[in-house]
Amino acid sequence: MTWTWFHRLGSPPYVYRLAGRLTPWLAWSAAVLILAGLFGGLVLAPPDYQQGDGFRIIYVHVPTAWLSLMVYTWMGVAAAVGLIWRIKVAHAVAAACAPVGASFTAVALATGSLFGKPMWGTWWVWTPRLTSELLLLFLYMGYMGLRASFDDTQRADRASAVLAVVGIVNVPIVHYSVVWWNDLHQASSITLTGKDTMATSMLVPLLVSTLGFSLYFGAVLLVRLQGEILRRERAAAWIREALA
Amino acid sequence: MTIQFDTMAQFLAMGKYAVYVWPSYGLTLLVVVLNIVWARRLLAQSKIEARRRLAMQEEQA
Numbered sequence: 234m235t236w237t238w239f240h241r242l243g244s245p246p247y248v249y250r251l252a253g254r255l256t257p258w259l260a261w262s263a264a265v266l267i268l269a270g271l272f273g274g275l276v277l278a279p280p281d282y283q284q285g286d287g288f289r290i291i292y293v294h295v296p297t298a299w300l301s302l303m304v305y306t307w308m309g310v311a312a313a314v315g316l317i318w319r320i321k322v323a324h325a326v327a328a329a330c331a332p333v334g335a336s337f338t339a340v341a342l343a344t345g346s347l348f349g350k351p352m353w354g355t356w357w358v359w360t361p362r363l364t365s366e367l368l369l370l371f372l373y374m375g376y377m378g379l380r381a382s383f384d385d386t387q388r389a390d391r392a393s394a395v396l397a398v399v400g401i402v403n404v405p406i407v408h409y410s411v412v413w414w415n416d417l418h419q420a421s422s423i424t425l426t427g428k429d430t431m432a433t434s435m436l437v438p439l440l441v442s443t444l445g446f447s448l449y450f451g452a453v454l455l456v457r458l459q460g461e462i463l464r465r466e467r468a469a470a471w472i473r474e475a476l477a
Numbered sequence: 478m479t480i481q482f483d484t485m486a487q488f489l490a491m492g493k494y495a496v497y498v499w500p501s502y503g504l505t506l507l508v509v510v511l512n513i514v515w516a517r518r519l520l521a522q523s524k525i526e527a528r529r530r531l532a533m534q535e536e537q538a
Contacts, residue, residue: 267509271502276480276488286492293505333512340508344501351497449509456516460523472527 243320245462246471252455252462263449270296270442278435288435290348295423295439296446298341301369302404304334304450308376309401312394321465322458324390327397328380329457333450335373342366345418353417361410362418369407372400386465 241247274292281288308330315323345363346356357363376393383389411420422431423439431439466472482488491498 275502276482279481280492285494287494287497289491289494289498290501293501297505297508332515336508336512340505343504347497347501351494453512453516456520460516460519463520463523463527466527467530473531476524476528476531 243318243322245322245466245469246475248322249459249462249471249475252459256452256455259448259452259455263445263447263452266441266445267449268445270438270440270445273438274442278438279432281435284352287348287351290344292438292442294341294344294348296443297337297344298366299443300446300450301334301338301341301366302407303447304330304337305369305373305404306401307454308334309397309404312397315390316394316398321390322462324394325458325461325465326454327394328390329454329461331373331377331380333453333457335370335377337450338366338370338373342370358417360416360418361414362407362416365403365407365410368403369400372396372403376400 271292274289278289278292280286308327311323311326311330314320315327342363345366349358350356376396379396380389380393383392410416411418423436463472489495
């Protein structure tokens, strides 16, 4: 096995061109999956026996909450790779993740609130799941605030990467909070072990929607990544070619 | 899987949960669109800055 593919992923011109080529594929498959998943969730899935049609909020709440954690994991891992091997492209990935992750964490909190009001009778409770998800939003905002306080991109990369890596600790806390503690928030309905607690007709649109949002994140990330790479390159001959 | 609503009005009413369901979907789609706009703006801005840097270097050379 050769490691050339791994080394190429550290090469700004290679990643810039690869990102440009992959974006439309990710974007169009995401659009199809999101539309299909949301149509299935809003129209085809049967109403919940307890929550009626109100449960249809999960088709946007679960994918956005999933994104909030998946994007942070990408950000933290990319930041760690950037710190350890001093790879510029890795720092660019981390920087590209933050605004996307922050905005979808806010959406997960807001749609959760809109879900909580009719089902629990309250917009907000300070339980472990909700509190740790709010902390996740503050971590994203702290990361972006820290970056903004540096003029020099390289310094911003290194300082913010430390925060991103430390904050990874919060990801399993959010995910397992409903298992470790008694939370008003329900436990996961989807598990990797295959013991799903949802009817197939409800589950399929949820999986389709979640996959669609994940691919959508990939497309947005790659566009931002191209921008972040350009910002980090000085006087490189390939930029002249790429912008021609 | 079948269509769960008989009329459009029923669909829009979401079994009395309309005020919670539709804002959730509206907000999510708004942020989906915003992230596309923000990403494209970042890339366009970065291209403008990169071109400016290239032009400055050519002047100096």
